[in-house]
Amino acid sequence: MTPSFGHALVVGAALLSGGALAAVWRRDGGRPLAALPALTGGAVICMAGVTRFAGAGHSPETGQELAALICILGLATSILGAAWARGRLAR
Amino acid sequence: MDLVLTIVFYAFAILAVVGALTAALSATASRRLVGLIAVAAGTSGVLFSFSAWLVAPLALVCLGASALLLGGGPEDRAAASAPRAGLVEARPATLVGVAAAAALFVLLVVVAAGGSFQKEGSGSAGVAPSVLGRVIFARDALAVKAVGAAVMIALAVGAFARGRRS
Numbered sequence: 001m002t003p004s005f006g007h008a009l010v011v012g013a014a015l016l017s018g019g020a021l022a023a024v025w026r027r028d029g030g031r032p033l034a035a036l037p038a039l040t041g042g043a044v045i046c047m048a049g050v051t052r053f054a055g056a057g058h059s060p061e062t063g064q065e066l067a068a069l070i071c072i073l074g075l076a077t078s079i080l081g082a083a084w085a086r087g088r089l090a091r
Numbered sequence: 092m093d094l095v096l097t098i099v100f101y102a103f104a105i106l107a108v109v110g111a112l113t114a115a116l117s118a119t120a121s122r123r124l125v126g127l128i129a130v131a132a133g134t135s136g137v138l139f140s141f142s143a144w145l146v147a148p149l150a151l152v153c154l155g156a157s158a159l160l161l162g163g164g165p166e167d168r169a170a171a172s173a174p175r176a177g178l179v180e181a182r183p184a185t186l187v188g189v190a191a192a193a194a195l196f197v198l199l200v201v202v203a204a205g206g207s208f209q210k211e212g213s214g215s216a217g218v219a220p221s222v223l224g225r226v227i228f229a230r231d232a233l234a235v236k237a238v239g240a241a242v243m244i245a246l247a248v249g250a251f252a253r254g255r256r257s
Contacts (some may be wrong), residue, residue, distance in 0.1 A: 025189070
C-alpha cells in the first residue's frame, strides 16, 4: 500500500490527537507541555506531505519551508514552556 | 514511492504514534522522555521517507531538544511513586478531554480520507480545503511564512523576558 497524501494526513492527525490527549490526561505542573512535540510533529508531517504529494501549480518547496518553520516554532514554544514550568516550580 | 521508503514511512509512522501515546499516558518522567524521543525519531523518519532531506534532521534536532526540555522534571519524582489512575478513576473533566481528543482524531481522519483533499478540491462546502491550501501554499505563502516568523520571534522575546525576570 503506497503512502499517499491521505496517509500523511492520517499520521499527522494521530500525532495531533496524541498531543491533545497528552494535554488533557494529566494537567498538574508542567506535564501538559509534553504535548508540544507531538503537536509539532503532526503539523510538520502534514506540511511536508503537501510538498511530497502535491501536484504542480505552486511553489514546490513551500510545504517544507513551513515544516521547518513549525519545527523551530515548536522548539521556541518548548523553551518558553520549560522556562515557565521551572519558574512556577521555583515559587 | 519505492518499497524501501514505503516501509520506512509505515515503520516510523507507527513509532511516532506509539511514542505520542506513551508520552501522553505514562506516569513516570523516564517513560515520557522515551515516548517524546520516539516522536522525534518517528517524525524525522517519516520526513525522510518523504525525501525531505533538510527538514528531517531539523525535525530530529528540534523535536529531540523539545523532548529533552519537556520530558522530565523534578515534580515527576513524586508522581512516579503515586498510585496510577486509569480511565475509570479519571475526573469528569479529564474524560471530556479524552473524548474530545478522540473526536478530534475521528474528525481529522474523516477530513483526510473522505474530504476533498482526495478529490482534487471538489468540496461542496463553503470553503474547499484545496482552495485554502492554494491560498496558504501558493498565493499567500510569503505572508504565511512572515506570520510564522513573527510568532517565533515573539516567542523568543517572551522566553528571553521571562528568563531575565526569573
